[in-house]
Amino acid sequence: MTGRTRVTVPDATADGLDARLVVDRGAFRLDVSLAVAPGEVVALLGPNGAGKTTALRALAGLTPLTGGHLRLDGAALERTPPESRPVGVVFQDYLLFPHLTALDNVAFGPRCQGASKAQARARAAEWLDRMGLAAHAGAKPRRLSGGQAQRVALARALATQPRLLLLDEPLAALDARTRLEVRAQLRRHLAEFEAVAVLVTHDPLDAMVLADRLVVVEHGEVVQEGTPSHIARRPRTDYIAQLVGLNLYRGEADGHTVRLDAGPALTTTEDLTGPVFVAFPPSAVTLYREPPAGSSARNHWRCEVAGLETHGDQIRADLTGELPLAADLTAVAAAELDLHPGAEVWAAVKATQTHAYPV
Structure with missing residues (x-):
């Protein structure tokens, strides 16, 4: 449904993401396996409390695994600290640095990777231009609209050239009209992204439009996965049926x-x-x-x-x-x-x- 070229799910030795995310938190247990090929967008979909955000935080290294494994392009990341992982994250509330301009927000990642100030700013300017935000390079976050802030956050994540892009409810903070426009823009940028992208959302339309494959999580476990059309036609739980509007x-x-x-x-x-x-x-x-x-x-x-x-x-x-x-x-x-x-x-x-x- 995204118009992207479909890719096959990778095996454990191929490039891309190969993970089994096990996180024990008292009475709650997350046990989710993910295999995602480079160039593929996978959406984690599920009700509140299903474990989607825990899975995303585990991929980012913000929540430690209590079991399983996490390999990206063949490299084990279980013991790699978050700041050393080739991972870009777009948070639900964007978390832009309020005291920095859009340009310096985007340049922050490359600077942390060792680029000179001039190199980092040049890369940031290139990404802002690709996002249609060149005219807002000098604006601080409070001067940006919700849609502009979302694109700055995406540019900041992509400027580090991540091998794994994580998007946590990236459109949730937008009003309905802006959401429609930004969803179309995000779809275009994801279609051009050559590494692995994992999107967490509870919105079926975001998942159907943006993802090549859906992984539905309930109570910490995968209950169904497949293409958007397959999930929509053959739901296997009441939650999924309600999501796609079926009895x-x-x-x-x-x-x-x-x-x-x-x-x-x-x-x-x-x-x-x-x-x-x-x-x-x-x-x-x-x-x-x-x-x-x-x-x-x-x-x-x-x-x-x-x-x-x-x-x-x-x-x-x-x-x-x-x-x-x-x-x-x-x-x-x-x-x-x-x-x-x-x-x-x-x-x-x-x-x-x-x-x-x-x-």
Whole structure:
């Protein structure tokens, strides 16, 4: 979805990142394996408390590993202090030095690497120009907009020529309009980045647009990974299903019939046997106030409206009953059906609009 050239996942001896990040913190344990090839952007995605930031801090050397390994381009980094790692970090709040100009903020990294002041400033000026910020080289952070500050922080990270670029919620501090513009710019810069990039985010759109591959973390463990399109089409947990906007159920398939673990049976177009997931979007659900006699939908259930909320230009109905699910409909349709919390409705879904796949 990024328009980038897809790369294969590296093996343990290839260039790139090969890590198993094990961090024990009392009752919480992180155990996440990552293999990322040079030129690939991987997004760590997950709910709050899943372990994404802990993983990022472990990669940066800010949180020590209690187990596992961390190799970058074949070199072990477990005992390498943070300041000696070939790693660039863009923090959520950017953490620019408030007393330095944009130019000197970007020049700071090269200076720490031993470049002369003139060399460091020349490299910084080049990066600011690439970011479209040449006119703001003399500005201090308080004079920069959120989008400009984000690009200065990215330039500062890239000016050190890192072999691993870490981005911690890089767009979270931006307003919606600026976020749209900066996301497009960041996508372009990441497409040009030749080393490994790892993005941490809880925003599915950021992950889908910016990353070649998603690694979904819940409770300190990887629960699913794959391309954005694969994750969106075949979610394997409730969190992922909600993230990509699908109703998701697990059950036992026998041909075109799936007996759900918690709920009724579903008819699907796929002919499967054994444990499966079944998913369908809220937009595939049609609501009726009476049983849908003569409907072409073979799947229909009696439900009750638990809640209603605006969802873009649609109304999302949260339904409980025979099959808990979410349904999207227009405001006009919601009014015609006289939907309100507690209203009894019938929900129907055509088999052709469901998608079943093996567990």
